[in-house]
Amino acid sequence: xxxxxxxxxxxxxxxxxxxxxxxxxxxxxxxxxxxxxxxxxxxxxxxxxxxxxxxxxxxxxxxxxxxxxxxxxxxxxxxxxxxxxxxxxxxxxxxxxxxxxxxxxxxxxxxxxxxxxxxxxxxxxxxxxxxxxxxxxxxxxxxxxxxxxxxxxxxxxxxxxxxxxxxxxxxxxxxxxxxxxxxxxxxxxxxxxxxxxxxxxxxxxxxxxxxxxxxxxxxxxxxxxxxxxxxxxxxxxxxxxxxxxxxxxxxxxxxxxxxxxxxxxxxxxxxxxxxxxxxxxxxxxxxxxxxxxxxxxxxxxxxxxxxxxxxxxxxxxxxxxxxxxxxxxxxxxxxxxxxxxxxxxxxxxxxxxxxxxxxxxxxxxxxxxxxxxxxxxxxxxxxxxxxxxxxxxxxxxxxxxxxxxxxxxxxxxxxxxxxxxxxxxxxxxxxxxxxxxxxxxxxxxxxxxxxxxxxxxxxxxxxxxxxxxxxxx
Amino acid sequence: xxxxxxxxxxxxxxxxxxxxxxxxxxxxxxxxxxxxxxxxxxxxxxxxxxxxxxxxxxxxxxxxxxxxxxxxxxxxxxxxxxxxxxxxxxxxxxxxxxxxxxxxxxxxxxxxxxxxxxxxxxxxxxxxxxxxxxxxxxxxxxxxxxxxxxxxxxxxxxxxxxxxxxxxxxxxxxxxxxxxxxxxxxxxxxxxxxxxxxxxxx
Amino acid sequence: xxxxxxxxxxxxxxxxxxxxxxxxxxxxxxxxxxxxxxxxxxxxxxxxxxxxxxxxxxxxxxxxxxxxxxxxxxxxxxxxxxxxxxxxxxxxxxxxxxxxxxxxxxxxxxxxxxxxxxxxxxxxxxxxxxxxxxxxxxxxxxxxxxxxxxxxxxxxxxxxxxxxxxxxxxxxxxxxxxxxxxxxxxxxxxxxxxxxxxxxxxxxxxxxxxxxxxxxxxxxxxxxxxxxxxxxxxxxxxxxxxxxxxxxxxxxxxxx
Numbered sequence: 001x002x003x004x005x006x007x008x009x010x011x012x013x014x015x016x017x018x019x020x021x022x023x024x025x026x027x028x029x030x031x032x033x034x035x036x037x038x039x040x041x042x043x044x045x046x047x048x049x050x051x052x053x054x055x056x057x058x059x060x061x062x063x064x065x066x067x068x069x070x071x072x073x074x075x076x077x078x079x080x081x082x083x084x085x086x087x088x089x090x091x092x093x094x095x096x097x098x099x100x101x102x103x104x105x106x107x108x109x110x111x112x113x114x115x116x117x118x119x120x121x122x123x124x125x126x127x128x129x130x131x132x133x134x135x136x137x138x139x140x141x142x143x144x145x146x147x148x149x150x151x152x153x154x155x156x157x158x159x160x161x162x163x164x165x166x167x168x169x170x171x172x173x174x175x176x177x178x179x180x181x182x183x184x185x186x187x188x189x190x191x192x193x194x195x196x197x198x199x200x201x202x203x204x205x206x207x208x209x210x211x212x213x214x215x216x217x218x219x220x221x222x223x224x225x226x227x228x229x230x231x232x233x234x235x236x237x238x239x240x241x242x243x244x245x246x247x248x249x250x251x252x253x254x255x256x257x258x259x260x261x262x263x264x265x266x267x268x269x270x271x272x273x274x275x276x277x278x279x280x281x282x283x284x285x286x287x288x289x290x291x292x293x294x295x296x297x298x299x300x301x302x303x304x305x306x307x308x309x310x311x312x313x314x315x316x317x318x319x320x321x322x323x324x325x326x327x328x329x330x331x332x333x334x335x336x337x338x339x340x341x342x343x344x345x346x347x348x349x350x351x352x353x354x355x356x357x358x359x360x361x362x363x364x365x366x367x368x369x370x371x372x373x374x375x376x377x378x379x380x381x382x383x384x385x386x387x388x389x390x391x392x393x394x395x396x397x398x399x400x401x402x403x404x405x406x407x408x409x410x411x412x413x414x415x416x417x418x419x420x421x422x423x424x425x426x427x428x429x430x431x432x433x434x435x436x437x438x439x440x441x442x443x444x445x446x447x448x449x450x451x452x453x454x455x456x457x458x459x460x461x462x463x464x465x466x467x468x469x470x471x472x473x
Numbered sequence: 474x475x476x477x478x479x480x481x482x483x484x485x486x487x488x489x490x491x492x493x494x495x496x497x498x499x500x501x502x503x504x505x506x507x508x509x510x511x512x513x514x515x516x517x518x519x520x521x522x523x524x525x526x527x528x529x530x531x532x533x534x535x536x537x538x539x540x541x542x543x544x545x546x547x548x549x550x551x552x553x554x555x556x557x558x559x560x561x562x563x564x565x566x567x568x569x570x571x572x573x574x575x576x577x578x579x580x581x582x583x584x585x586x587x588x589x590x591x592x593x594x595x596x597x598x599x600x601x602x603x604x605x606x607x608x609x610x611x612x613x614x615x616x617x618x619x620x621x622x623x624x625x626x627x628x629x630x631x632x633x634x635x636x637x638x639x640x641x642x643x644x645x646x647x648x649x650x651x652x653x654x655x656x657x658x659x660x661x662x663x664x665x666x667x668x669x670x671x672x673x674x675x
Numbered sequence: 676x677x678x679x680x681x682x683x684x685x686x687x688x689x690x691x692x693x694x695x696x697x698x699x700x701x702x703x704x705x706x707x708x709x710x711x712x713x714x715x716x717x718x719x720x721x722x723x724x725x726x727x728x729x730x731x732x733x734x735x736x737x738x739x740x741x742x743x744x745x746x747x748x749x750x751x752x753x754x755x756x757x758x759x760x761x762x763x764x765x766x767x768x769x770x771x772x773x774x775x776x777x778x779x780x781x782x783x784x785x786x787x788x789x790x791x792x793x794x795x796x797x798x799x800x801x802x803x804x805x806x807x808x809x810x811x812x813x814x815x816x817x818x819x820x821x822x823x824x825x826x827x828x829x830x831x832x833x834x835x836x837x838x839x840x841x842x843x844x845x846x847x848x849x850x851x852x853x854x855x856x857x858x859x860x861x862x863x864x865x866x867x868x869x870x871x872x873x874x875x876x877x878x879x880x881x882x883x884x885x886x887x888x889x890x891x892x893x894x895x896x897x898x899x900x901x902x903x904x905x906x907x908x909x910x911x912x913x914x915x916x917x918x919x920x921x922x923x924x925x926x927x928x929x930x931x
Contacts, residue, residue, distance in 0.1 A: 461694040
């Protein structure tokens, strides 16, 4: 997972089609979400409830994982634990191999993206077919999702029409969305019918009942979890909630925040494999619980809040940076504000240290987060972890952003700004000679590429206040 | 038990213990006219609602199916439908898959109730009405008793005691299958039914 | 979550003014205008000469200890239990929202908390403490302006409508709202130099949206945003003039 945000941002910003696609899409999503939460009192009460549910579940996480496991096993679900994505891939592969599976049909799952599961399965001779329309499209294109809810939001009709013509037999070029959708339905029906296993994620895991809750609009999630004889779900350990009735407020938050829908077309609650006498459903259900650095995030009281995330994507929809550069610029599975705090924690600041800085800290994400994750505070915390080598690093790669020059600059800044006498001399000097600094000077060069040079005033406010006779104590 | 399990739980238990916060008050909305709200909401997502009486719904259904040029209908025998080309889902999916995937025009299922707030049907598949019945055929007809519409999800969960006995599969269905993955343009029937018809029995 | 700000228990006789480092060097007239507005409401305005910067630049860059030492100098400079009025939502947000966290476990933790509780954003103070929105008398020519809300003002200090209430109280001023008013202008402190291209794209969109309002001035409560937006307007040769709210109000209502 390399991270060179600036280089990719440069490319994205110079792609007018991409920018227009994102801008239009994000504007639409913001408008739809706003219409869902017009009643401000209800919104505040609801998100406070949602945040508390997730915080509560996290506070009790180890107990809830055990409770869930016990219930799920009693229901007939096989529960597996994976410390790393490599472990999770190995477990999935073992299950598939044991069933002689050659083809897996997939519902949308960000954790499977995090695992790079498709590549792993392909390497072992198992075909993984994405069935969510957006995921199917980017699989055809050989790309990664650019948004966690709408994976092919960066593509327009023309690009998709061409992909279909190139990849689907006897598919004429058409930009008609209904026709494209119908073509995908036909191809994927065959894939569903012939798949040996279905793979999905999970939106919530309910400890009280041992149930998996999955939400979706297309029905491909239901098909993936029902039609093939084997269902494997992969989920992060943070997906737990305590009680079934905790799902109600979270469901009132998730689709409305994500796409501005009152609810998704399907809410699919799975509590067991096919029982005796039942005519469909998988004969085996397996759940792989993935850690992959989450328990490390959990170890820090502040960073733990990252794990509240319910993956609605509202933070990226409202992010002025994301809406301009798109998801691929982040170079990580999770883009946008949540990606900026999650990726450096999972992959390490040494791998993704530029992400926490790719933010103006405008707090637009914080304002809409349905579970009140203090994203901006965590961004600043991660900047601090990167800049200051710590003796007990809470984050992998802490201190990797340390720069002797930068530290010296801030020490110098402190020397001036923490001492009134030095400040007085320093500001006086700047007001006299500051305007002589050339526009091409380091730092100022970037600033003046699209802006005029700021002008130092002849007199500081300190001086003017004294002259105007304002008391100073 | 696996080493991974032990390691993960050990790491989580070694982390600072925080007091679990209480759940602050939040009340999901209620409605004076639940049927009206249900109807408005499900119609807004392309669902079709027919108000029918308990005596005449079968005749009405025949008319609707005929209008939609439906040939083969999937329905549980106990529903007592009168339709020429009718099949029951009475074999395991392994033996029924081909027909189910492409040979049926419409499926009729019961529901366990509905939610007014979001316009959602509560569907609990069982031996007579398996899970794929409401998913694979292009038209899904759902029978709903008007008296079974609750205000909201929290209410129906509690009233029907879901947590005490979760079935293999429990579904909320709010409209036909849809996608907006291509340029946020809505398209219906991407994987599941293209049409959802709700007969509300009054 | 924005800070929950409530007015002081009783009408203060004295207020402190924290000018901010950016205003000090680049926009002293805006700073002075804020002090004049307060003074003309019969309040004694004290400008401690020992003040400098709230510490936000270092704090947001991850240099916490440097930020803390600069912040501590502010704790020293504002010793009395008087409100501290700030003509910037961003600096006010730093002091009200982040000081308690910055000083957590520090010897000055209690002092920092008390200090944070005394911090007010200027337009909020003018409206909720002094009721200025009901007292303004517009003496200016007809003018059309648009408002730019700063991110921290809105989302840390909870200041959303107050500035617009003040502007709307002016009879000769037409306020045309920019539909993208709440979108960040792309300044973000060091962001503007760390991600110059993204920042440039953001400010380009911002000035385009401002241009579409047809306003001759863009008024804001934060000089960081004004430096960014104003600099971009100027570089692009656009006629719209940036102005701090305090300067604008003073200009409209008082003979200079």
